[in-house]
Amino acid sequence: MFRDFFLLAARSIAHRKVRSWLTIIGVFIGITAVVALISIGLGLEKTINDQVSDVFGVDTFIISPEGTFGPGGAHADATFAIDLDHLRSIDGIQEAAAIRDETGFVQGSPDEAGDSIKGLLSVVGLSPELLTDFSSFIGDIELEPGGRNFTATDRNVAILGNAVATRLNATVGSTIEIEGQPFEIVGVVVPGEDDAAGRQSGGMMSYGRTTEDTIYVPYDVLLDLYGPADSVLVTLVRVAEGTDVDEAADRVETDLNERGADIMTITYTDISDMVGTMMSTISAFLAGIAGISLLVGAVGVMNTMFTSVLERTKEIGVMKAVGAKNSHVWLIFLIESGMMGLVGGAVGTILGLALSWGASALLSRVFGIDIAVVASAALIAITLAGSFALGAIAGLWPARRASKLLVVDALRYE
Amino acid sequence: MSLLELRDVTKEYQLGKTTVRALRGLDLDIAQGEIVAIMGPSGSGKSTLMHILGALDVPTSGLAKLEGTDLASLSEPQLVTIRGQRIGFVFQTFNLIQTLSAQMNVELPMIFQRLPRKQRAQLACALLERVGLGDRAHHKPNELSGGERQRVAVARALANDPEIILADEPTGNLDSESGSSILNLLKTLSRDDGKTIILVTHDPEAAEIADRIVRLKDGAVRKEVEHV
Structure with a gap:
């Protein structure tokens, strides 16, 4: 019917x-x-x-200044100090790496006339582990031929953005001065292909700034130059296999907050x-x-x-x-x-x-x-x-x- | 016992603010197998009488019995069942459903009685064959002539094999030739199948086939004539 x-x-x-x-x-x-x-x-x-999830995987989280994420917006002046060695000692943490951003007084290599450019430039400290263990976060940094990445034992070495290298008259092997200390240039970043501005798309390292104008040095060197970090941009933490990343993140957050760091942790779950x-x-x-x-x-x-x-x-x-x-x-x-x-x-x-x-x-x-x-x-x-x-x-x-x-x-x- | 028995039936309805007394104490008996023609001028209550005989409406007062059962005592669903199974309607304007084929129009009453599809189709075809439209089963009403449409309507009225066929001016919209053939068809139904046929008509020719003519005036029977 x-x-x-x-x-x-x-x-x-x-x-x-x-x-x-x-x-x-x-x-x-x-x-x-x-x-x-x-x-x-x-x-x-x-x-x-x-x-x-491509960037984070299942085992990584970020430590970031309190309030940079989620409703309420960032307080730009939030500062905190993180001791990476302490972080690595927390239960369940396998690896930690950080990016730190400072403005440094830089002097370039002298030209034929013996003059060299001086000025304030952005100096970014990268843990060597970032390049080896957390490459998904920073994207591929392609260096010009003859260059190399940092190694764990490197101290006074630097990798230059393409534009800054030209301005400082520096190539691989030459030396520049940062805050009066000599740094050997070990690599120059190839200009980004994605767009004319040289912005590295996909990588978190650039943080909205062009890689072209940045000087990268090993993270630990900044400790010598500027003392303990109070302006770490971001810290990446990888947990040991079999450890629940959300639990580990909670543990780290509690631990660091107790030590006075005004930070929050962000896991894949949080972002998702x-x-x-x-x-x-x-x-x-x-x-x-x-x-x-x-x-x-x-x-x-x-x-x-x-x-x-x-x-x-x-x-x-x-x-x-x-x-x-x-x-x-x-x-x-x-x-x-x-x-x-x-x-x-x-x-x-x-x-x-x-x-x-x-x-x-x-x-x-x-x-x-x-x-x-x-x-x-x-x-x-x-x-x-x-x-x-x-x-x-x-x-x-x-x-x-x-x-x-x-x-x-x-x-x-x- | 009469098949249909009306005793002192009155029917009033509201038309705006005035009360229309359509039937005023009407008595009528109709026997099984009879052909009865109901005639009378406009406003004499023919249509109202037809509605009551067809279980479409119930009297305001008086008795209307179908095989001894008082129709007024039945619920609406029971009246629906009577209409569906025991009475077949043929209308002046055919009232076929325009969107459906002749066969589907004939099947319609069987759908409401939940007959299986196959059985329905067979019956509908047989009925269309019977009214001489075996080859027209898949035509829509607007592809048929007036006479053919009325034949489809007759086939539809026969769908659930009712005892009573109520035809309201069945020849009213037809030329005389088509009209005659419809009347012949109805006559055959009475003679061969024992159907009780009630014709409401103005048409003297239609009255010709009746066994009895009932003339109405002012909502009551003025005269009954046995037709020979």
């Missing part, structure tokens, strides 16, 4: 083609918006999480949670706006169904005269409005997914950002069921009116 009612409803929809399509357009615009937003939103979240919260908030907001168009679509369905009931009053009378129960009439109209919702949902799902694929392709081509499009079976199933329900709910009132028509009045209706 259900099958027959579906058939009756489908015939009726097909019979009033223009009106049905207009109604369906009203539904699928809303569904398209919702599907596109959800699928892009989920895709963005997945992309971010994937990238974060925050991304999730942020994305759901944005998604919910956008879906709410899209929801308004769904509401308008539903009102359109209701309007069409009321017109249909009015127009088919006589038909309803005939159906009742030949033995249709009120519930039959109700069901036929409900299925009809549900089907309009369903067709709208199907068209909307296809368009919505196409839209998000298009947007993703466009972002990838124009901005080089790859965003995955999430088109799960669950999303599609829920959308289709939801759009049928939307139509059916919009049809409840008209269907009820149809079912309550008195057969005598309905037959007399002209």
Whole structure:
């Protein structure tokens, strides 16, 4: 019987083609918006999480000045000192490395005339472990031929950004002075290929500053030059195998806070949670706006169904005269409005997914950002069921009116 | 016992602020297998009588019995069952569902009685064959002539093999030739199948096939004529 009612409803929809399509357009615009937003939103979240997990892996966390992450914003003046050796001694910690940023008085190599440039430049201290154990964080630093990275025993050596090397008239093998101490240049960074500014994309080391203008020295050397760290940018910690990274991070945070360091730890879970919260908030907001168009679509369905009931009053009378129960009439109209919702949902799902694929392709081509499009079976199933329900709910009132028509009045209706 | 028995039936309904007394103490008996023509001028209560005979409506007062059962005592679902199984309707304007084929129109009453699909299709085809439209089963109403549409309507009225066929001006919208053939069809149904046929009509030719003519005036029976 259900099958027959579906058939009756489908015939009726097909019979009033223009009106049905207009109604369906009203539904699928809303569904398209919702599907596109959800699928892009989920895709963005997945992309971010994937990238974060590529960088972090499962065993690494960051120590950062309190408040640099999450709501509230950073207090830029937060300072803290971290003793890497102490950090390595904490239970479950395998390796730790840090980046420290100072501004140093630098003197370049003398030129032919014996003059050399002097000035204040950014000097970044890197733990050698950063290059060996945490390469995913700093990206690949490609050095010009003849250069080498720091080793664990290096002291007064430096790697120069390409621009700063030129300015200081320094090449591999030459010597510059930082705070009056001589440093041998062991490498010069190849200019970044990704963009003209030389910004290393993907690496965290650059911290928004171009690698071109930076002088890198081993982390421990900065201790000699400037004393204990009070402006460590970030510290990376790897836990030993089999240690829960979140537990270890809590332990480190407690330990260091007790020692007076104003720091927080950030694990993959923290970032993933925050991304999730942020994305759901944005998604919910956008879906709410899209929801308004769904509401308008539903009102359109209701309007069409009321017109249909009015127009088919006589038909309803005939159906009742030949033995249709009120519930039959109700069901036929409900299925009809549900089907309009369903067709709208199907068209909307296809368009919505196409839209998000298009947007993703466009972002990838124009901005080089790859965003995955999430088109799960669950999303599609829920959308289709939801759009049928939307139509059916919009049809409840008209269907009820149809079912309550008195057969005598309905037959007399002209 | 009469198949249909009406005793002192009145029917009033509201039309705006005025109360219309459509039937005023009407008595009528209709026997199994009879062809009865109900005639009378407009406003004489023909349609209202038809509604009550067809279990579409119940009297305001008086008794309307189908095989001894008081229709007024039945619930709406019970009346729906009676309409669906025991009464077939033929209307002046055919009232076929435009979106459905002739066959589906005939199947419609069977759908509501939850007959299996296959059985339905067979029955509908047989009925269309019977009314001479075996080759028109898949045509939509607007692809059929008036006479053919009314034949489809007759086939639909026969769908659940009812005892009573109620025809409201069945020839009213037909040319005389088509009208005659519909009347012949109805006559055959009475003669061969023992159906009780109640015709509401203005058409003297339609009255010709009746065993009995009931003339209404002002909501009551003015005269009953046995037709020979």
